[in-house]
Amino acid sequence: MxxxxxxxxxxxxxxxxxxxxxxxxxxxxxxxxxxxxxxxxxxxxxxxxxxxxxxxxxxxxxxxxxxxxxxxxxxxxxxxxxxxRSLQLVEPLPGPDDPWDARLDVLRARDVLQRLGPHHRTALTLRYVDDLPVPEVARLLGRTRHATEALIVRARAAFRAAYEEGSGDD
CATH class of the missing domain: 1.10.1740.10 (RNA polymerase sigma factor, region 2, helix turn helix motif)
Structure with a gap:
């Protein structure tokens, strides 16, 4: 002691x-x-x-x-x-030929991020805000690398849909 x-x-x-x-x-x-x-x-x-x-x-x-x-x-x-946690409908994922190179407005992006489900928000924050590699994100989330990659793809699609949905508000 x-x-x-x-x-x-x-x-x-x-x-x-x-x-x-x-x-x-x-x-x-x-x-x-x-x-x-x-x-x-x-x-x-x-x-x-x-x-x-x-x-x-x-x-x-x-x-x-x-x-x-x-x-x-x-x-x-x-x-x-x-x-x-509840049942969720899973929308089709965008294909690999679907680039999204839009410049995001930071305040609107934060608002959209906050409106996402916690699992999507967590994955996107760790990957893109904290700039952690996918294996580290997977470790922090207690998931496999492949499950984390799929989660990030779904989270990006959800973020994109929510972001584009709000683009008519400007």
Whole structure:
């Protein structure tokens, strides 16, 4: 077990890390989840995980905190997906000869992303916003690579349909 001075040093280091990294962790979550309240809750959960880590002898880093924040967001989306799970109609997928090179309006794209189901939103966010490779997305989602690739294709099709549906509003 660690001595009191070591624990106090790690606790002070965590407080300094909190002051330095809080805006980054909160900003990361806020831009991805679209809800201030949810971003605040997930930020709190992230730093509570850091407290637990310090108590067990670890010294969290900024990169570790962002990874924990990402995992907290993915866990939230998984819970949301389980709560909303129901029968869904699957539309035919677009063929490989169907390029979609439109320039997306960032605010409208975020709005469309928030309206997608949590499984689609999670896959697209991890793949295209966080720029993770498909194998890493698959690992985070607890799916096989092929299932994740299919999910991303369906998510892109759903995003495209929702985006184009709103194009008459401008």
């Amino acid at each position: 660690s001595s009191e001075p070591e624990y106090a040093d790690r606790s002070n280091a965590l407080l300094a890390l909190y002051d330095r990294v809080l805006p980054d962790v909160y900003g990361y979550l806020r831009t991805r989840c679209g809800s201030t309240a949810l971003a605040e809750d997930l930020t709190a959960e992230t730093f509570l995980a850091a407290v637990v880590a310090v108590r067990s002898g670890a010294s969290p880093t900024p990169a570790w905190l962002v990874t924990v924040a990402r995992n907290k967001l993915v866990d939230h989306w998984r819970r949301e997906a389980r709560e909303r």
